[in-house]
Amino acid sequence: MIRGTRQSQVINNFFSLVTIILVSAVLALYVKYFVKDAPRINSGLMCQNDIVFTTDKLGNQKILKLGYRLLNEGAYVLDGGMTSSLESDSSFSQKLNINHINNIFLKTIDIKSTKEKSKFLKIKYELIENEDDSLDKVGSLLTSFRVNNKEVFSMFIGFSTYDMTEIEKRVQCSLEAFKYNAKL
Numbered sequence: 001m002i003r004g005t006r007q008s009q010v011i012n013n014f015f016s017l018v019t020i021i022l023v024s025a026v027l028a029l030y031v032k033y034f035v036k037d038a039p040r041i042n043s044g045l046m047c048q049n050d051i052v053f054t055t056d057k058l059g060n061q062k063i064l065k066l067g068y069r070l071l072n073e074g075a076y077v078l079d080g081g082m083t084s085s086l087e088s089d090s091s092f093s094q095k096l097n098i099n100h101i102n103n104i105f106l107k108t109i110d111i112k113s114t115k116e117k118s119k120f121l122k123i124k125y126e127l128i129e130n131e132d133d134s135l136d137k138v139g140s141l142l143t144s145f146r147v148n149n150k151e152v153f154s155m156f157i158g159f160s161t162y163d164m165t166e167i168e169k170r171v172q173c174s175l176e177a178f179k180y181n182a183k184l
Contacts, residue, residue: 042155043180047173051157053137056177059152061184067121067147068182071109075117078105078125085129092129092139095162101127104168108175122146125174127167136160141167143174153178 042048042056058064070076080098084090105123106113124144130137137158145153155174159166 043177045173045177045180047169047176048157051170051173053140053158054156054173056153056155056181058181059150063147063150064145064152064182066119067145067152068179070117070119070121070147071178072111073117074111074114075119076109076111076113076121076123077115078102078113078123080105080125080127082127083129085131087131090129091162092127096127096167100164101125101167101171104164104171105175108168108172119148122149125171138162141170141174143171143178145178153181 042054048054048056080101082092082096082098084092105125122145124146126142128140128142130139137160139162140156140158143155143157144151155177157170157173159170
């Protein structure tokens with residue numbers, strides 16, 4: 001023992017050191033196994049950064065790549081719909097047409113659809129009219145990409161006017177994000 005130190009002081013210092021090491025180890029394990037990363041909001045594409053509100057969600061990466069391959073082979077089906085506002089007067093049915101939106105998707109994809117395959121990519125989209133008139137957006141486009149009814153990618157993106165060029169940009173952004181994430 002060192003001269004001038006009490007045995008109780010040495011023991012106290014030893015237990016303090018052990019306590020510090022144990023607390024550090026527990027904190028390191030907690031951070032490694034229990035703390036989740038920040039949730040992913042979107043893919044960070046240029047078209048998504050220009051828009052105030054856009055989110056996307058990834059599913060299984062392997063099936064996502066299969067969906068991308070099916071899209072390039074033309075094995076896809078479009079399924080679209082519109083949800084009008086329940087509380088206020090709806091402008092959707094007067095200003096938008098589901099066949100016109102289908103044509104925007106077909107023009108953006110630019111691959112002829114072949115429906116005789118057993119596996120196919122289902123592009124399900126929905127135009128949703130905003131209930132609150134005070135918000136900056138008048139509606140949203142929810143696009144879901146499914147391979148044999150398993151969702152592999154979805155995107156929710158808002159639009160601020162009923163202008164077809166703006167809606168066309170949102171459709172292009174949805175397909176661009178799908179292709180970007182499938183190539184990762």
